[in-house]
Amino acid sequence: MSNADQKTARQTTATAYWTVGPEQGELRCEALPAPGIGEALVRTLYSGISKGTELVVHNARVPDCVAGEMAAPNQEGSFPSPVKFGYLSVGIVEEGPADWAGKTVFCLYPHQNRYIVPVDSLTLVPDGVPARRAVLTGTVETAVNGLWEAGPRLGDRVAVIGAGLVGGMVAKLLSTFPLGRLQLIDVDPAKRAFAETLGVVFSHPDDALPDCDIVIHCSASQEGLERSLQLVGDEGDVIEMSWYADRSVTLPLGEDFHARRLSIRASQVGVVARARRHRRTNADRLRLAVSLLSDPLFEVFLTGSSGFDELPDVVQRLSDGTLDALCHVIEYPVIECPALDAPATADPRC
Known part of the structure; x- marks a missing residue:
């Protein structure tokens, strides 16, 4: 069986949060192939809501003239909607190169319970940084x-x-x-x-x-x-x-x-600041950021948590002010998603 055939045979589903209209979000299922060469399958543990930017997206307020520049690294869709947007994700590498297997990683990825990315886009979370706190890396x-x-x-x-x-x-x-x-x-x-x-x-x-x-x-x-x-x-x-x-x-x-x-x-984080641009990469900057999170004082920025299935309601509550937060953490349960050709499941997340 060819590599392409193997990937097709092993396809399962993942669930992601999408903004589907002004002040409207929903969880959607999508196909998830097996990781290819140089890629990793990440199972999400936590994601964080970056309230300022994500509420701009939620309220359909991204100006057309900067829509390209404001796209997140692993965004799908386009502004104003439908768009899969977000960039504070921490998870465990379940499949991929041997030196990454089992590692806790940060990734600039939207709210999704499993995803495939090149390992070059992952930042290793140091042992002294709890996975939940690592959502603050971005x-x-x-x-x-x-x-x-x-x-x-x-x-x-x-x-x-x-x-x-x-x-x-x-x-x-x-x-x-x-x-x-x-x-x-x-x-x-x-x-x-x-x-x-x-x-x-x-x-x-x-x-x-x-x-x-x-x-x-x-x-x-x-x-x-x-x-x-x-x-x-x-x-x-x-x-x-x-x-x-x-x-x-x-x-x-x-x-x-x-x-x-x-x-x-x-100052905008899309590119490294001019004073360091010739001597630091985005990856260098992320490694520095996650290393600083060994300080437990950063816990003060994590102000509440909710389950992944509550995410559409949480985003709306942050938008209308009924939920106050600095960084609200989304927690992901372990979900065994079926293969695409498996019988239908009653769980709407898979």
Whole structure:
């Protein structure tokens, strides 16, 4: 039997989450062939919901002009829908090259209970990093890229505006730097306890200290970006890590932006930051990110979990605000999916 025939003979089904319309998601079955040469079959243990970006997709707000650039690495379909989107997945290699078998891995893959990928797209999760915590790898990678873009120096005064998942992650990493001052800024006073857990000084925007060397903006709000321009010092840098999708933002550039020679620079994780692009690959950046997760303090970013079969409802609840979370974890049961020619099953997931 040829390799192609073997793959066809061993096809089973997998189940994945698809966005099928504005504020509509569902679990769908699909064919899953056997892995080919250089590929691995991964059984998912956990995936994380990257709330900001995934809710933009859920609400059909990806602008047409950047639809290609904003596609996830293993996305299927296209924006606005139907599309299989997501990128925080941790699982076990069940089949593949011998040196990968049984390994716990992170992959930039959508929410799916089993999948086939080239082993080059897998990042090994170190022994000191629990599999559940490893779903944060992609967000840590985003924060690392932002800091490579910002380039903080010894003794710098830095402010992070927006104490959500990305802003909190940036502040967590910056807390290990020899800075002169670090503030985590948010309009929600309840975020003070979160900042204290991270070991970072919390401030309301009205009370934040000015004359910063760097302000990193993560609130995805016009007001937050305006405050960033007020807090950064002369000739200072604002690093914009928010994605506004299809929203328009108006800034008071007629005030002191021009006179004080301020800079706003975007950071986006799709490519390695310019300052490291010639010496680091995306794979290098992911390996660094997952290694940092050996610190148990990162557990504070995991704020709740649900079963895979609840995922459509969970995404909608995150969208309408009835569920609050930094990173909500999806847990995957072990499901024995039948071959495609097997009798029909009553389990809708297979």
